[in-house]
Amino acid sequence: MNRRPLKLVGIPAIVAAAALLAACSPGSSDSAKTSSDGSKKVTIQIDGAAVPYYAPLYAAKEQGYFADAGLDVEFTYAQGSDIVKNVASGNVDFGFPNGDSVVTAYGKGIKTKVVHTTYQEGIGALLSQPSANIESPADLKGKTVAVTDLGSPNYIQLQAMLEDAGLEVSDVKVRTLGTGVIVDALKNGQVDAIVFSRLRYYALQSAGVEVDQILSDKYLPSFGNVVIAGEDKVKDDPDTVKAFDKALNSGIEYTVKNPRAAVDMSVKKYASSFKGQEDEITTIVEDLFAKSLWQSDNTEKNGLGSPDLVRWQQAIDSQEQFGLLDESFDAGDLVVKPNDLG
Numbered sequence: 001m002n003r004r005p006l007k008l009v010g011i012p013a014i015v016a017a018a019a020l021l022a023a024c025s026p027g028s029s030d031s032a033k034t035s036s037d038g039s040k041k042v043t044i045q046i047d048g049a050a051v052p053y054y055a056p057l058y059a060a061k062e063q064g065y066f067a068d069a070g071l072d073v074e075f076t077y078a079q080g081s082d083i084v085k086n087v088a089s090g091n092v093d094f095g096f097p098n099g100d101s102v103v104t105a106y107g108k109g110i111k112t113k114v115v116h117t118t119y120q121e122g123i124g125a126l127l128s129q130p131s132a133n134i135e136s137p138a139d140l141k142g143k144t145v146a147v148t149d150l151g152s153p154n155y156i157q158l159q160a161m162l163e164d165a166g167l168e169v170s171d172v173k174v175r176t177l178g179t180g181v182i183v184d185a186l187k188n189g190q191v192d193a194i195v196f197s198r199l200r201y202y203a204l205q206s207a208g209v210e211v212d213q214i215l216s217d218k219y220l221p222s223f224g225n226v227v228i229a230g231e232d233k234v235k236d237d238p239d240t241v242k243a244f245d246k247a248l249n250s251g252i253e254y255t256v257k258n259p260r261a262a263v264d265m266s267v268k269k270y271a272s273s274f275k276g277q278e279d280e281i282t283t284i285v286e287d288l289f290a291k292s293l294w295q296s297d298n299t300e301k302n303g304l305g306s307p308d309l310v311r312w313q314q315a316i317d318s319q320e321q322f323g324l325l326d327e328s329f330d331a332g333d334l335v336v337k338p339n340d341l342g
Helices: 011-024 052-062 080-089 098-106 153-166 184-187 199-206 230-237 238-259 258-271 277-294 297-302 310-319
Strands: 041-049 069-077 095-096 112-114 123-127 144-147 175-178 193-197 213-214 227-230
Touching: 011 098, 011 153, 041 238, 041 258, 052 213, 052 258, 052 277, 069 080, 069 199, 069 230, 080 095, 080 227, 095 184, 098 112, 098 310, 123 199, 123 277, 144 153, 144 184, 144 230, 153 193, 153 227, 153 277, 153 310, 175 238, 184 199, 193 227, 193 297, 213 230, 227 238, 238 258, 238 277, 258 277
Parallel strands: 041 069, 041 095, 144 175, 144 193
Antiparallel strands: 095 227, 112 227, 123 193, 123 213
């Protein structure tokens, strides 16, 4: 079956606009108001921009799961580092940033609590052209590899892969390329490989571009988007946190069972720039998000959103190892098990 290329339309501009608005995020006084129906108004600030992959959050609202939990939830958007700051300062009730940024911020004194490990693993991957013959990290020697920034999680992922193969950064040629051009550099043969998002693997495949993939998470445990709340929120209002988690779990369950309906709703009501790409996005939701990001052996045993503290500790320790943190800290200080709330 011929598939339409999956184009990520307008994301850089939207992200930039969201970042400018971060400083104007609704304050805690606004988010603490009660709606006319008696439900509690809360705000969650989401990483980047509205995309269909946030379908569980949108489903929780549109299917009434938040309302059933007594919550009136508003969605806003910003960059990950701004989200953590806004949550830590109480400007918003919840955040949905990448887990790596939460760890980095905590180590620098910007402290929040992870209250729902939504993505059970990271979404980084090394993507390469088949002609480069990169089947394992050992094959990277002498190759040209692009990352978006030398301070990015993807660069750390590259270092972890090289270390596993007994190689050093000096054994490869590293290029830094912006998010708007890094994928094209791979397609055009300007680099042998890129360390970027696994979502681009599916996008390239649907566009008819063959690429090989090595998952970063195998070499460096990390986490994609997670729900965070302020330390005071967790301490003083655990019932609201539990209610949010429960509704989000219902949104995940709905999306797993009804992926196309959830994607169609998300595109129609929240992410219209993805109109026409519903088939490809549904495939990604089914093959990636439902199978390995939202669900895992851990969630099968402990429930959706439950943390694997061993993996969290590995993620924290690795940031110290590769220089993002001055010193490591206990994962239990950052991550809360949903069942332990209240």
